Amino acid sequence: MTATLFIEWTTLISLVLLAVALLVSLVRIVIGPSLSDRVLALDLLAVVAMGFVGAIAVRTGLWLYLDIAIALALLGFLATVALARYILLRGARQNSVQEEGR
Amino acid sequence: MLEGIELYLGGTLLVIGAAFTLLAAIGVVRLPDLYTRMHAASKAGAVGGGLILLAVAVLSQDAAVSMRAIIGVMFVLLTTPVSAHLLARASYLTGYRPCNETVIDDIAQSNE
Numbered sequence: 036m037t038a039t040l041f042i043e044w045t046t047l048i049s050l051v052l053l054a055v056a057l058l059v060s061l062v063r064i065v066i067g068p069s070l071s072d073r074v075l076a077l078d079l080l081a082v083v084a085m086g087f088v089g090a091i092a093v094r095t096g097l098w099l100y101l102d103i104a105i106a107l108a109l110l111g112f113l114a115t116v117a118l119a120r121y122i123l124l125r126g127a128r129q130n131s132v133q134e135e136g137r
Numbered sequence: 138m139l140e141g142i143e144l145y146l147g148g149t150l151l152v153i154g155a156a157f158t159l160l161a162a163i164g165v166v167r168l169p170d171l172y173t174r175m176h177a178a179s180k181a182g183a184v185g186g187g188l189i190l191l192a193v194a195v196l197s198q199d200a201a202v203s204m205r206a207i208i209g210v211m212f213v214l215l216t217t218p219v220s221a222h223l224l225a226r227a228s229y230l231t232g233y234r235p236c237n238e239t240v241i242d243d244i245a246q247s248n249e
Contacts, residue, residue: 037141038141038144038145039144041144041145041148042144042147042148042196044148045148045149045151045152046148046151048152048155049151049152049154049155049189050155052152052155052156052158052159053155053158053159055159055162056155056158056159056161056162057162059159059162059163059165059166060162060165060166062166063165063166063174069171069228069233071171071224071227071228071233072171072174074224075165075171075174075175075178075221075224076165076178078178078182078217078220078221078224079161079162079165079178079182082158082161082178082182082183082185082186082213082217083158083162083182083185083186085186085189085190085213086154086155086158086185086186086189089186089189089190089192089193090151090155090189092193093147093151093192093193093196098193098197098199098202101190101193101197101202101205101206101209102205104190104193104209105205105208105209105212108186108209108212108213108216109212111220112216112217112219112220115220115223115224116219116220116223118224119220119223119224119226119227120223120227122224122227122228122231123226123227123230123231125231126227126230126231126232127231129231
């Protein structure tokens with residue numbers, strides 16, 4: 036097996052695995068019982084999308100895709116931090132509303 | 138045979154990284170509560186994404202691209218634990234309790 040054929044097959048296999056991973060983490064986003072589960076699955080989804088873009092960069096040989104992958108990683112991190120802060124603030128407000136109701 | 142050894146190495150790293158990412162996704166769906174799911178998403182997910190970026194660094198054969206990919210690996214390895222910790226802390230403080238199989242709960246014990 037030549038090296039180019041090997042790269043072609045490995046990128047194809049990893050793209051299939053990553054597509055399955057995208058679908059599976061989408062299941063948790065849909066059924067996730069709480070907001071935190073959904074945020075966690077979204078965080079994983081950003082990492083999987085980053086890997087997908089990286090595999091596409093290897094397959095096509097267009098290395099500019101790598102910048103998109105790094106930007107996706109940054110975006111996923113910032114989104115998770117912002118949503119964690121939102122969960123914290125929302126929980127604090129709910130607790131204060133409950134205390135006022137007593 | 139040793140002619141394109143970095144191509145074989147990079148392709149293997151790519152498949153291993155994709156397999157780790159798939160395992161992380163399966164763990165996020167199968168595990169019982171948020172804190173165990175976080176193990177799958179933040180550890181296996183970070184390793185999977187990092188290995189894929191490492192494969193890009195090996196395969197690109199261009200110093201500038203490899204450098205950016207390695208910086209991306211370091212970024213992923215540094216930020217994933219931080220975001221998982223923030224999310225776990227926010228969830229615990231707003232009343233999301235671990236499942237019943239949990240053996241030790243340090244925050245509850247330190248509050249007693």
